[in-house]
Amino acid sequence: MEPVEINAGEYYLRQLRADERLDDRPALIEAFADEEHSRYIVNYNVRNLAEAGHYVWQRTVQWRHDERCSWAIAEPTTGALLGEVGLKELDLDGGRAEVALWVHPAARGRGISVVAVSSAVRFGFGALELREVVYRHHPENSASAAVAKRCGFTQIGLSEDANQPGQQLVTWVQT
Template sequence: MEPVEINAGEYYLRHLRADDLLDDRPALVEAFADPEHSRYIVTYQVRNLAEADRYVTQRAAEWFSEERCSWAIAEPTTGALLGEVGLKDLDLTGGTAEIALWIHPDRRGRGISVPAVNAAVRFGFGALDLRVVRYRHHPDNTASEAVAKRCGFERVGVSEDPNQPGQPLVTWIQPAPSSV
C-alpha cells in the first residue's frame, strides 16, 4: 500500500521524510532522547541521524508491506514534525490494528494527539475496513489514558506488555461504527 496524507484539522498527517525538502531526522533524535519518551517507547532507539534514517526507511517499508500505517503529525505551514501516529500490528484480514502515538517533547500538552488519533482511526475504519482498533499504554501514562478517553475508546482491561514481560498495559478498544 502507498502512504497517504490525511487532513487532521489543525494538523496534517504525512509520511516521515528525510530528503532535500523536509528532514524529520533531527526532530526524531530529539524526541527519542527525551526520558519521558524513552520510558514508554521501548521498542525503538533513535540516538543519531543514521538511526533516524533507518527509522524513516523502516516506516516506509512497513507501509508497502501492509504491516503498519505510520504518519508524521505535521504543522501545516512549515511541515515540522510534531509527533507520530500510526496503525501498528495491522491485520487487514482480521480487521484489527493498534494505535501507536508519540508527541515531540516540545509539543506535548497542546491538543495534538486527539485529532491525530481520530484521523488515523477514521482512516482505519474507512479506507482499510478495520473492525476494531486497540489503544494500549502503560498504567502510569495518564496522558495516553486521557487521549483514549477523549477519542472514544472503551477500556477493556490490563494485560502484559509483549515487548517488556512482566510490565502491564492498559487496553482500550474502539469498534468500527455500525452502518445504519
C-alpha cells in the same frame, strides 16, 4: 499499500521524511532523547542521524508491506514534525490494528494527540475497513489514558506487553 496523507484540520498527517526538501531526522533524535518519551517508547533507538534515517526507512517499508500505517504529525504551514501516529500490528484480513502514538516534547499539551489519533482511527475504519482498533499504554501514562477516553475508546482491562514480559498495559478498544 502506498502512504496516504491526511488533512487533520489543525495538523497534517504525512509520511516521515528524510530528503532534500524535508528532514524529520533531527526532530526524531530530539524526541527519542526525551526522558518521558524513552520511558514509554522502548522498542526503538534513535540516537543519531543514521538511526533516525533507518527509522524513517523502516516506516516506509512497513507501509509498503501492509504492516503499519504511520504518519508524521506535522505543522501544516512548515511541515515541522510534531509527533507520530500510526496503526501498528495491522491485520487487514482480521480487521484489527493497534494505535501507536508519541508527541515531540516541545509540542505536548496542545491537543495534538486527540486530533491525530481520531484521524488515524477514522482512516482505519473507513479506508481500511477495520472492525476493531486497540489502544494500549503503560498504567502510569495518564496522558495516554486521557487521549484514549477523549477519542472514544472503551477501557477493557490489562494485558501483557509483548515487548516487555511481565509488564502490564492498560488496554482500550474501539469497534
